[in-house]
Amino acid sequence: MVKSRRDFIKISALGATGVAVGSKYLxxxxxxxxxxxxxxxFRLPSDFKxxxxxxxxxxxxxxxxxxxxxxxxxxxxxxxxxDPNSNGRFCPRGTGGVGMYHDEDRLKTPLIRxxxxxxxxxxxxxxxxxxxxxxxxxxxxxxxEHGAECIALFTHGSGGKYFGNLIKALGSHNIAAPSYAQCxxxxxxxxxxxxxxxLSSPEPTxxxxxxxxxxxxxxxxxxxxNGQVQEMSQAIDRGATIITVDPRYSTAxxxxxxxLPIKPATDLALLLAWMNVIIEEExxxxxxxxxxxxxxxxxxxxxxxxxxxxAYGITTIPPNVIRETAREMGKASPxxxxxxxxxxxxxxxxxQRLRAVAILNALLxxxxxxxxxxxxxxxxxxxxxHPPYPxxxxxxxxxxxGKYDLADLALANGVCDATIPSVTRDxxxxxxxxxxxxxxxxxxxxxxxxxxxxxxxFIVVVDTMPMEITGYADVVLPECTYLERxxxxxxxxxxxxxxxxxxxxxxxxxxxxxxxxxxxxxxxxMGKSEYFPFDxxxxxxxxxxxxxxxxxxxxxxxxxxxxxRPYNDLYFADGEDIEFFTNTGKIELYSTTLESYGFDPMPxxxxxxxxxxxxxxxxxxxxxxxxxxxTINNPNLSDLMDxxxxxxxxxxxxxxxxxxGQEIYLKNQDGVISEFPIKVRVTxxxxxxxxxMVHGFGHYKKGLSRAYGxxxxxxxxxxxxxxxxxxxxxxxxxxxxxxxxxKPEIKEVKS
Ligand SMILES: Nc1nc2c(c(=O)[nH]1)N[C@H]1C(S)=C(S)[C@@H](COP(=O)(O)OP(=O)(O)OC[C@H]3O[C@@H](n4cnc5c(=O)[nH]c(N)nc54)[C@H](O)[C@@H]3O)O[C@H]1N2
Ligand SMILES: Nc1nc2c(c(=O)[nH]1)N[C@H]1C(S)=C(S)[C@@H](COP(=O)(O)OP(=O)(O)OC[C@H]3O[C@@H](n4cnc5c(=O)[nH]c(N)nc54)[C@H](O)[C@@H]3O)O[C@H]1N2
Ligand code: SF4
Ligand SMILES: [Mo]
Numbered sequence: 213m214v215k216s217r218r219d220f221i222k223i224s225a226l227g228a229t230g231v232a233v234g235s236k237y238l239x240x241x242x243x244x245x246x247x248x249x250x251x252x253x254f255r256l257p258s259d260f261k262x263x264x265x266x267x268x269x270x271x272x273x274x275x276x277x278x279x280x281x282x283x284x285x286x287x288x289x290x291x292x293x294x295d296p297n298s299n300g301r302f303c304p305r306g307t308g309g310v311g312m313y314h315d316e317d318r319l320k321t322p323l324i325r326x327x328x329x330x331x332x333x334x335x336x337x338x339x340x341x342x343x344x345x346x347x348x349x350x351x352x353x354x355x356x357e358h359g360a361e362c363i364a365l366f367t368h369g370s371g372g373k374y375f376g377n378l379i380k381a382l383g384s385h386n387i388a389a390p391s392y393a394q395c396x397x398x399x400x401x402x403x404x405x406x407x408x409x410x411l412s413s414p415e416p417t418x419x420x421x422x423x424x425x426x427x428x429x430x431x432x433x434x435x436x437x438n439g440q441v442q443e444m445s446q447a448i449d450r451g452a453t454i455i456t457v458d459p460r461y462s463t464a465x466x467x468x469x470x471x472l473p474i475k476p477a478t479d480l481a482l483l484l485a486w487m488n489v490i491i492e493e494e495x496x497x498x499x500x501x502x503x504x505x506x507x508x509x510x511x512x513x514x515x516x517x518x519x520x521x522x523a524y525g526i527t528t529i530p531p532n533v534i535r536e537t538a539r540e541m542g543k544a545s546p547x548x549x550x551x552x553x554x555x556x557x558x559x560x561x562x563x564q565r566l567r568a569v570a571i572l573n574a575l576l577x578x579x580x581x582x583x584x585x586x587x588x589x590x591x592x593x594x595x596x597x598h599p600p601y602p603x604x605x606x607x608x609x610x611x612x613x614g615k616y617d618l619a620d621l622a623l624a625n626g627v628c629d630a631t632i633p634s635v636t637r638d639x640x641x642x643x644x645x646x647x648x649x650x651x652x653x654x655x656x657x658x659x660x661x662x663x664x665x666x667x668x669x670f671i672v673v674v675d676t677m678p679m680e681i682t683g684y685a686d687v688v689l690p691e692c693t694y695l696e697r698x699x700x701x702x703x704x705x706x707x708x709x710x711x712x713x714x715x716x717x718x719x720x721x722x723x724x725x726x727x728x729x730x731x732x733x734x735x736x737x738m739g740k741s742e743y744f745p746f747d748x749x750x751x752x753x754x755x756x757x758x759x760x761x762x763x764x765x766x767x768x769x770x771x772x773x774x775x776x777r778p779y780n781d782l783y784f785a786d787g788e789d790i791e792f793f794t795n796t797g798k799i800e801l802y803s804t805t806l807e808s809y810g811f812d813p814m815p816x817x818x819x820x821x822x823x824x825x826x827x828x829x830x831x832x833x834x835x836x837x838x839x840x841x842x843t844i845n846n847p848n849l850s851d852l853m854d855x856x857x858x859x860x861x862x863x864x865x866x867x868x869x870x871x872x873g874q875e876i877y878l879k880n881q882d883g884v885i886s887e888f889p890i891k892v893r894v895t896x897x898x899x900x901x902x903x904x905m906v907h908g909f910g911h912y913k914k915g916l917s918r919a920y921g922x923x924x925x926x927x928x929x930x931x932x933x934x935x936x937x938x939x940x941x942x943x944x945x946x947x948x949x950x951x952x953x954x955k956p957e958i959k960e961v962k963s
Contacts, residue, residue: 262278263278263716264712264768265695265771266694266712267694268312270305270437271391272414273704274291274297274298275702276289277291277292286314287310289309292772294770295710296710298439302438303438303441304436304837304849308849308852312676312695313696313718315845317678317845318690318693318722319675319676319682319688320722320724321690321724322689324343324686344730348738350669350670350686351645354642354670355382358639359639360602361384361607362384362643364387364627365645370694371647371691371727372727374727374730377598377735377744378734380743381735384607386641388621390624390649392619392621392623393624393625393626393942394624394942395554396411396555397940398565399569401563401939405563406571407570408799409792411552413705414437414706415440416586417440417551418582418586419443419447419549420446420447422548424547424549425452426541426549427458428458428551429558430552431462431464432464434463435833444464455470455540456471457482458474459899460473460833469540470540472529472533472537473899475899476831477559478528478817480565480816480817481518481523482534483569485520485534486537488518489534489538490575491511491512495543499577501574503787504790506798506800507803507813511571519531520532545577545578549585551569552566552570553569557936557942559946560820560934562936562943563618563936564816567815571801573585575801580783580790586782586783587783588706589706590703592760598745618939631665632667643672644668646681648691650841652681653908653925656944657931662684671684672686672687674690674730675690676724677916678915679841682913689730690722690723692721692724695716696717696719696724698749699728701757709775711773712771713764760775809938811937824948827950828864828902829945829947830926830929830945830947831904832907832944835856837849841908844919850919856922857891858904858905860898860903861898861899868951870894872894874892875889877924877955878924878952879949879952880930887928888921890905905926910924911925912925
């Protein structure tokens with residue numbers, strides 16, 4: 213059998229064993245670091261050396277300190293108390309980040325795909341010089357034959373800036389991250405359409421000062437975004453009312469005054485009914501609505517018939533509960549937050565659902581108000597001088613047929629679509645640079661991702677671990693972990709602007725290099741050196757920091773620097789005149805932008821398909837000790853949770869005769885069966901019409917020695933994608949599964 217050029221290859225773990233750090237150091241916080249205290253089992257000795265970093269285990273980017281023992285071994289990472297993202301405390305994942313450095317399964321040296329005379333493919337180890345030569349030649353060939361616009365970069369993580377600089381210098385602006393169209397994109401577009409600005413990260417929710425927090429599917433507590441979790445517990449201590457809308461009894465639901473176990477996919481009906489009560493009972497912020505909003509009369513008319521009784525039939529939430537919760541929000545107004553969530557690509561009408569969330573916040577006057585949404589600020593870092601980037605004439609957007617113009621960032625799925633050739637356009641994307649994103653598990657409908665990859669002429673993957681995506685690369689480049697490198701200065705928004713430094717705590721292990729080094733050396737090989745004018749990243753960072761009155765030396769000492777807000781207004785002042793960045797200059801309850809693009813100016817409820825007989829809706833989420841697929845093999849974190857389970861309601865388990873702990877396979881509506889068995893968890897905490905699992909498990913790369921074969925992958929079962937017509941987000945919760953007690957034998961079809 214002749215294999216195709218880009219079959220999946222398993223990169224085996226290459227030798228050397230790392231030293232796993234004992235989990236006794238997990239869950240500690242700053243209070244354990246008191247100087248000169250006795251060296252008890254849970255204390256860090258005072259002679260430990262520390263260097264600053266910010267965490268790469270998720271994108272909350274908490275700043276912290278890395279502690280090393282006298283032998284120079286990394287022992288512990290804890291929060292930096294000057295950092296508003298962490299307030300000096302790391303979450304379990306951040307603390308366990310040490311495991312990323314110690315993981316003996318790491319990628320250790322560059323790898324090049326080779327095919328022998330019989331068509332068998334393997335990887336061979338290579339020097340950096342040779343591997344980068346192959347990459348430079350691969351990319352140059354695509355540029356020469358098809359144009360630079362046929363290169364795309366997928367990236368999620370710090371190194372993205374450097375590869376972005378490289379690809380723009382080459383002449384392409386196709387840069388996409390799954391954190392947009394598979395995550396927060398619809399939220400940004402919905403909020404921009406309403407308030408003229410999006411939320412970004414960390415979200416400027418004033419949770420610690422709120423009197424009422426409404427969580428719609430947002431499972432804070434399992435979703436461990438550090439600062440939010442801390443603020444939510446502060447709000448609970450202050451007696452704030454928490455209302456959680458979730459088909460599953462989440463950790464957040466267990467802390468709530470109200471749990472609304474909504475029928476999945478019907479949230480928009482609930483949101484409209486809440487608006488109906490808030491308007492009919494005049495619970496809205498009248499002055500704010502009058503002064504700042506556009507389209508109140510149209511909205512009032514729009515939600516007239518959308519009574520709690522109407523919504524009851526759709527959502528299964530009783531009318532009195534809808535009324536009572538609306539009144540709680542009204543009572544707290546404006547110190548109320550209808551939380552916008554983050555991973556919001558659920559049912560394809562997500563931008564409209566998030567519009568409804570934005571409108572509800574506007575009615576209650578919470579935008580720009582204490583206990584609602586504060587006005588964030590962020591440090592502005594100068595970028596270093598370089599020649600202008602070449603003009604681009606084409607992009608992935610050309611393949612979209614004029615759709616998704618309201619997307620404010622590139623769509624990862626759009627770039628994937630633009631890689632699959634079509635008779636109607638001349639340029640398909642021919643080369644991918646993939647940095648820090650495991651696209652096979654991250655993009656829904658992996659069959660399509662694989663089809664795109666098959667059509668590529670060249671693909672280079674930069675990663676730290678032998679993840680699924682690395683098996684499809686022509687060249688694999690091993691990045692060192694965040695504990696072994698410098699990176700861009702973190703300048704994320706918050707109540708006050710801060711900057712944070714990441715610097716190497718230890719030398720890179722094995723033959724690994726940083727993204728900056730890789731991108732710069734590629735640029736040198738491709739004749740683009742002038743876009744990387746500094747000889748080292750230290751020099752670049754020092755230049756940049758000095759421009760804003762700091763220096764690398766200062767940041768190495770303090771790790772986090774608070775800057776002054778240029779103005780002092782965290783909230784709108786009473787009666788302040790404000791011009792919003794919308795067409796009308798007002799908060800648009802009625803969106804003139806959506807209308808001008810031919811979309812509903814106000815959100816409408818439409819019914820979504822229901823599970824067929826014998827099938828259940830597949831819903832998924834986070835576990836506190838893991839981040840996506842990236843941590844499943846981490847020695848410290850897999851110690852805490854090494855597999856996922858499928859939550860099944862007792863009524864359903866009884867019908868199917870399933871027991872707690874029994875291993876089953878899941879089969880979806882398109883006949884796709886989970887690769888590995890998954891254990892059943894019978895629990896009242898999930899509705900009878902749905903099943904739930906944690907995302908990130910079910911790895912099929914054997915080189916991931918702890919993660920391989922553990923649990924099921926939700927991604928594999930997500931073959932039905934519900935596209936958001938407004939911005940191209942990929943709704944992923946329209947998939948239904950049934951249960952198999954054993955896996956049917958699949959006959960291999962020979963080609
Ligand atoms: N089915 C399903 N799909 C989803 C989601 C879901 O819940 N279910 N969630 C969606 C959401 S919200 C998001 S934001 C995205 C996240 O999507 P991704 O960010 O792609 O998620 P990960 O699976 O963590 O992949 C990260 C990759 O980066 C590598 N990596 C880690 N550290 C480094 C580093 O320092 N340098 C480099 N070069 N590589 C590194 C890891 O080994 C891994 O291969 O996924 C989306 N897709
Ligand atoms: N520990 C940990 N924390 C993380 C991450 C991580 O990987 N690990 N990733 C981070 C990232 S990038 C993101 S985007 C966020 C995602 O975190 P969130 O934005 O909070 O999560 P979602 O995945 O949207 O929501 C999951 C919840 O939605 C519920 N749900 C499912 N269907 C429906 C429905 O139809 N209606 C309603 N109301 N609820 C429903 C599920 O039961 C589950 O409790 O988490 C962040 N925090
Ligand atoms: S929330 Fe946790 S994993 Fe994310 S950056 Fe902060 S410490 Fe790291
Ligand atoms: Mo996300």
